Amino acid sequence: MKREERQQLIVNLLVEDKTVDVDALAERFSVSKMTIHRDLDDLEQAGVLRKVRGGATIDAGMQFESDFRIRERQGGDAKVAMAQQALAMVEPGMTVMVNDGSMAAVLGEMLLQKRPLTVITNNAAIMERLKGEHGITLIALGGIYSAKFNAYLGVVTEEALARLRADIAFISTPAVSAGRAYHMDDNVVRAKRAMISSSARTCLLVNHQRFGQTALHVMADLADFDSVITDSAPVAAVLDEFDRAGIALTVAATQERV
Numbered sequence: 001m002k003r004e005e006r007q008q009l010i011v012n013l014l015v016e017d018k019t020v021d022v023d024a025l026a027e028r029f030s031v032s033k034m035t036i037h038r039d040l041d042d043l044e045q046a047g048v049l050r051k052v053r054g055g056a057t058i059d060a061g062m063q064f065e066s067d068f069r070i071r072e073r074q075g076g077d078a079k080v081a082m083a084q085q086a087l088a089m090v091e092p093g094m095t096v097m098v099n100d101g102s103m104a105a106v107l108g109e110m111l112l113q114k115r116p117l118t119v120i121t122n123n124a125a126i127m128e129r130l131k132g133e134h135g136i137t138l139i140a141l142g143g144i145y146s147a148k149f150n151a152y153l154g155v156v157t158e159e160a161l162a163r164l165r166a167d168i169a170f171i172s173t174p175a176v177s178a179g180r181a182y183h184m185d186d187n188v189v190r191a192k193r194a195m196i197s198s199s200a201r202t203c204l205l206v207n208h209q210r211f212g213q214t215a216l217h218v219m220a221d222l223a224d225f226d227s228v229i230t231d232s233a234p235v236a237a238v239l240d241e242f243d244r245a246g247i248a249l250t251v252a253a254t255q256e257r258v
Contacts, residue, residue: 001029003039003042006029006031006039007039007042007043009029010025010039010040010043010056011043011048011049013025014048014049014056014057014058015058018057018058018059019052019055019056019057019058019059020040020055020056020057021054021055022036022037022040022054022055023054024055025039025055040055040056043056044056046148047147047148076106077231078207078208078231078232078252079102079103079106079231080106081231081252082103082106082107082205082207082229082230082231082252083103083106083107083110084110084252085229085250085252086107086170086203086205086229087107087110087111087113087114089168089201089203089227090111090114090117090168091114092114092115092116092117093116093117094114094117094118094166094167094168095117095118095119095120095165095166095167096111096117096118096119096120096166096167096168096169096170097119097120097121097161097164097166097168097169097170097195097198097199098111098119098120098121098123098126098169098170099121099122099123099151099169099170099171099172099191099192099195100122100123100146100149100150100151100153100172100188100191101123101149101151101172102125103172103205103207104121104123104126104170104172104205105123105125105126105129105150107170107205108121108123108125108126108129108130109126109129109130111130111136112130112133112135112136115133115134115135115136116135116136116137117135117136117137118136118137118138118139119136119137119138119139120139120141120161120164120166121138121139121140121141122140122141122143122151122152122153122157122191123150123151124145124150124151124152125150127140139164140152141156141157141160141161142156142157142160143155143156143157143158143160143191144156144157144187146187149185149188151188151191153187153188153190153191154187157191157194158190158191158194161191161194161195161197161198162194162197162198164198165198165199165200166195166198166199166200167199167200167201168199168200168201168202168203169195169196169198169199169201169202169203170202170203170205171192171195171196171202171203171204171205171220171225172204172205172206173192173204173205173206173210173219174210174213174215175210175213175214175215176204176206176210176211176212176213176222177211177212177213177214178241179221179222179223179241179245180218180219180220180221180222181204181206181218181219181220181221181222181225182213182214182215182216182217182218182219183215183216183217183219184215184216184217185217186216186217189217189219192219192220193219193220196220196224196225201226201227202224202225202226202227203225203226203227203228203229204220204222204225204227204228204229205229205230206228206229206230207230207231208230208231208232208233208234211230211234211235211238212234212235212238222242222245222247223245223247225247227248227250228242228247228248228249228250229249229250229252230249230250230251230252231251231252232251233251
């Protein structure tokens with residue numbers, strides 16, 4: 001088996017199980033543990049996974065978020081539910097900002113249902129889907145392309161956003177805790193903050209599994225958002241936290257506000 005083929009199979013296993021074990025992989029592929037370690041090193045360097053003792057994982061960490069190509073294959077039902085809830089906030093004729101991420105990419109495609117729209121995005125998946133579509137004025141933000149996030153980031157992106165204004169911005173996050181949203185990449189954080197500053201209204205999209213998690217950088221206070229959407233009701237402690245802060249949380253799976 002070629003190295004590239006073996007590494008792709010490792011990625012497939014990570015999508016299914018979120019973690020892999022070096023010993024089990026060596027036995028599965030009939031190679032040495034050193035070979036598996038080299039495979040995991042290659043995939044870690046590419047930003048696909050993070051190595052842990054005895055194996056690897058795609059679970060987010062303080063400084064790690066898995067590659068876009070993995071995230072787009074996960075949690076499809078949850079993403080659709082949140083995107084549908086977010087779509088209800090959009091009206092034809094609006095200017096809509098959508099940030100990077102696989103969750104946002106699902107929403108980006110759904111925006112076709114609300115045309116005519118002006119869509120501002122740094123998300124390459126949304127750019128590819130919406131370009132050339134009738135009724136969509138697409139403003140594709142430039143910058144330095146990040147394969148890990150499948151998005152354009154950096155000073156060029158931020159300066160372009162400073163010269164634009166949207167009716168609403170949809171911002172996703174991999175971590176929410178103690179009234180704040182977090183992200184592990186500083187370039188992504190700056191782009192998201194620029195979108196928040198350049199929009200009249202903002203909506204935060206977060207999978208319920210990401211509550212109680214933190215990352216390296218504080219992206220924004222939850223109070224900076226006009227609304228927060230998740231896919232399933234989080235634990236009672238998180239709900240109490242939102243209630244004490246006076247922040248409305250919409251649970252997309254049940255169309256319920258708590």
